Amino acid sequence: MTLAADPQDKFSEYAHPERLVSTDWLAANHDAEGLVVVESDEDVLLYETGHIPGSVKIDWHTELNDEVARDYIDGEGFARLMAAKGISRDSTVVLYGDKSNWWAAYTLWVFTLFGHEDVRLLDGGRDKWVAEGRPMTTDKPEITASDYPVVERNDAPVRAFLGDVLEHLGKPLIDVRSGDEYTGARTTMPAYPEEGALRGGHIPTAVSVPWARAAAEDGTFRTRAELDAIYRDEAGLQEGDEVVAYCRIGERSSHTWFVLTYLLGFGNVRNYDGSWTEWGNAVRVPIVRGSEPGEVPAAVPTASARVAR
Amino acid sequence: MTGGAVPAKLAEIIDDFQDLTEPDRLQLLLDFSRELPDLPERYGDHPELLEQVVECQSPLFLTMEIGDEPERPVHLFFSAPPEAPTTRGFAGVLLEGLDGLPAEEVLAVPDDVPDRLGLTRAITPLRMRGMAAMLGRIKRKIREAQ
Numbered sequence: 001m002t003l004a005a006d007p008q009d010k011f012s013e014y015a016h017p018e019r020l021v022s023t024d025w026l027a028a029n030h031d032a033e034g035l036v037v038v039e040s041d042e043d044v045l046l047y048e049t050g051h052i053p054g055s056v057k058i059d060w061h062t063e064l065n066d067e068v069a070r071d072y073i074d075g076e077g078f079a080r081l082m083a084a085k086g087i088s089r090d091s092t093v094v095l096y097g098d099k100s101n102w103w104a105a106y107t108l109w110v111f112t113l114f115g116h117e118d119v120r121l122l123d124g125g126r127d128k129w130v131a132e133g134r135p136m137t138t139d140k141p142e143i144t145a146s147d148y149p150v151v152e153r154n155d156a157p158v159r160a161f162l163g164d165v166l167e168h169l170g171k172p173l174i175d176v177r178s179g180d181e182y183t184g185a186r187t188t189m190p191a192y193p194e195e196g197a198l199r200g201g202h203i204p205t206a207v208s209v210p211w212a213r214a215a216a217e218d219g220t221f222r223t224r225a226e227l228d229a230i231y232r233d234e235a236g237l238q239e240g241d242e243v244v245a246y247c248r249i250g251e252r253s254s255h256t257w258f259v260l261t262y263l264l265g266f267g268n269v270r271n272y273d274g275s276w277t278e279w280g281n282a283v284r285v286p287i288v289r290g291s292e293p294g295e296v297p298a299a300v301p302t303a304s305a306r307v308a309r
Numbered sequence: 310m311t312g313g314a315v316p317a318k319l320a321e322i323i324d325d326f327q328d329l330t331e332p333d334r335l336q337l338l339l340d341f342s343r344e345l346p347d348l349p350e351r352y353g354d355h356p357e358l359l360e361q362v363v364e365c366q367s368p369l370f371l372t373m374e375i376g377d378e379p380e381r382p383v384h385l386f387f388s389a390p391p392e393a394p395t396t397r398g399f400a401g402v403l404l405e406g407l408d409g410l411p412a413e414e415v416l417a418v419p420d421d422v423p424d425r426l427g428l429t430r431a432i433t434p435l436r437m438r439g440m441a442a443m444l445g446r447i448k449r450k451i452r453e454a455q
Contacts (some may be wrong), residue, residue, distance in 0.1 A: 044432055045339050045394035061433050097390060127392075 002118040003032055011123075012225035015265025019258075020123045020221070023132055030054065034044070036091045039126065040107040041098040050136035052096070052129060056085045056143060056153045060103050064110045066103055070274075075150045075262070079113050082148035088118070089149055091179070096122035096129065100215040102255050109254040109271055113153045119253045121258065124220040131218070158257065160244045160270040162278055165203065170296045172237055173206035174245040176256045177276065181248070182208040184289035199280050201287040203246065204294045207235045211252040227263055237266065246272040313417030315425075319406030326426040329370040335431055341401030342394040345387060352386055359388060360446070369396045369439075375454045382410040383451060395432060402426070402436065403447070412451045418444065 006025035011017035021029075029035060030053070037055035039047045049058040056062055058064070063081055073081065087093060093116065097104035101121050111119045122129070130136065160168065180186045184200035202208070213230055218220050222230075231237050243266055245253040250273025257271040272279075279285055288294030313324065326334050352358055352372060359370035360449045376382040385408050387400035407415050423440040 043393055043395050045335060045342065045398065046392065048335070048339050049342075049391065049394050064432060 002013050002090065003029060003035060008105060010223060014263040018118075019120050019262040021120050021272040022123055023129050023134065025095060026052070026122055026129075027134060032092075034086065034088075034090065034092055036093050037083065038087075038093055038095050038104075038107070039097055040095060040104045041126070042103050043098060045147040046098055046126075048138065050138055053137045053139070053188045053251050054141045055096075056141060058085065058107055059111075059273075060107050064107065066135045071254055072110055072153065075114065075152045078153070079148045079150045080275070082115060082116075083134050084143070086143040086146050087148060088146045089151075091118070091146075095119065096123055096125045098126050100127075100212065100219040100255070101125040102211070102252060105258045106251040109158065109257060112158050113155055114151050115154060127219045129205040131142055157268075158261075158270055160246075160272040162272075162282060162285070164248075164270070165244055165272050165279070168242070168244050169203075170241045172241050173203055174231075174234075174235065174237075174243060174253075174260075175206040175208050175255060176211035176245055176247045176253045177202075177208075178210055179208060179291075181276070182206075183291050199287055199288040201280070202276075202293075203279055204286055204288045204297055206246075206288075207293055208291075210236050210257045211247065214256065214263075221259065221263060224263065227259060230286060231260065231264060237264075241269040242270075244270050246275040248276045249273065250275045313419055314414075315411055315419060316414050319402075319412075319418065319422065322402055322406050323422070323425050326428070329427075331427070331431055333428055337418065338398035338402075338426075338428065339394055341399075341405070342397035345363065345389070345397045345401040345404065348386055348388050352388070356388075359386070360450075368393065369400060369443065371400070371443065371446065372452050373454075375412060375451060383410055383412050383415050383447075384408055385447065396439060399423070399443060402445060403440075407447070412454075416448055416451055418448075420444065 005018035006021045008022050008025070014020065023035050026037070037052055038118060039055050040058050040060055041047060042072050044059055044061065052059070052150050060254050064072055093236065095104040095108050104121055104125060175182050181200065182202050186200060208232060214222055214227060221227070237243060243260055245256045245260065247253040250271055253271050253275065257269050260266045260269045280287065286297040326337060329337060347353065356370065359372045361370050369387065372386045374384040378420065385404050387404060389397045389400055405419070420441065422444065423437055431436055
């Protein structure tokens with residue numbers, strides 16, 4: 001059973017308004033049957049300091065990733081996780097988190113790998129809910145374990161690997177990192193420590209649109225018109241384009257993936273989660289330094305660079 | 310710099326963490342976060358006197374007061390927002406473990422102390438480095454004050 005969409009005027013402008021809910025909607029539908037509210041934050045202890053009553057926590061780092069492979073959990077792991085959180089295959093899942101829903105969007109993207117049908121973001125995330133003085137609690141919810149089927153992960157529609165990106169060169173690429181990471185002045189975003197990329201720069205032809213530009217001051221998504229101005233007019237995306245977005249490890253670009261897919265309605269957007277930590281270190285893979293996107297390199301891709309398919 | 314003695318108070322905190330299961334370690338870190346005291350007025354009203362530890366994923370500011378020879382006791386002052394409990398927790402551990410010790414003892418604290426809390430699986434490497442950066446910053450400021 002899925003719940004009716006939030007009929008907010010602002011959302012109706014978006015391509016898929018059913019992917020967002022407002023704080024008003026959540027406050028009104030809080031106890032609706034079939035709804036599970038999930039918090040996913042950058043700070044792993046933030047949920048414990050207080051969360052929306054009844055919400056469960058998903059830690060993107062320890063719960064969504066495979067312990068040894070640089071990959072996500074498999075279908076059985078996902079089914080176990082969902083069961084433990086009280087989420088059924090037909091649950092309406094509303095995700096929210098800190099920092100303009102950056103990690104909540106990442107968690108939503110991972111849900112999409114498993115084809116969970118009804119998963120939405122709380123527009124404005126945790127900060128907006130708190131700023132409005134709405135209830136928070138430190139009580140852990142009582143979770144009734146659910147029965148979730150084992151669904152095989154289907155990466156192809158929304159996830160790009162290194163080899164896919166090499167083949168993609170020449171089609172639109174969006175680099176969502178900060179300006180200094182894009183030009184190669186640094187390999188991590190300001191105020192964040194180095195995370196081991198050998199070279200700084202960007203993927204040839206990638207256009208720079210830092211992820212946070214999609215968010216307004218209060219953490220909500222910008223309006224349809226504002227987003228169109230950024231991604232279509234400025235970055236040059238056109239109807240029917242196939243797009244790949246990337247950042248440093250694929251979390252910031254999940255946010256942009258959400259914007260392009262659900263708010264602007266691009267039908268073929270993939271997130272390259274290997275992102276700069278992989279590309280910036282990969283042997284025989286070309287990069288571009290400086291503020292210009294650069295050209296499609298003539299002599300790549302090489303066979304040896306076609307890995308991870 | 311590494312391989313020195315862990316001061317008794319800090320060693321006790323490390324033991325406390327090590328005695329717990331992983332989820333309980335996070336709970337203990339949360340307790341440290343809650344107990345991090347507010348800045349005294351002389352700093353609370355003057356944020357420009359504090360220095361940001363930019364390596365932390367969330368805003369963390371610190372300042373220190375270093376006493377006179379020969380003991381040169383070190384006093385630590387931290388400020389981090391409530392939305393950053395992990396960062397606050399690390400600051401709380403360093404405050405409780407190091408505040409008031411002589412400068413030489415703080416300089417001798419092994420650089421890998423953050424790793425000894427047993428949190429590396431539950432907390433991303435990036436955050437662990439944030440705590441290591443706090444310790445590094447404290448040591449650097451002591452050396453600069455010499």
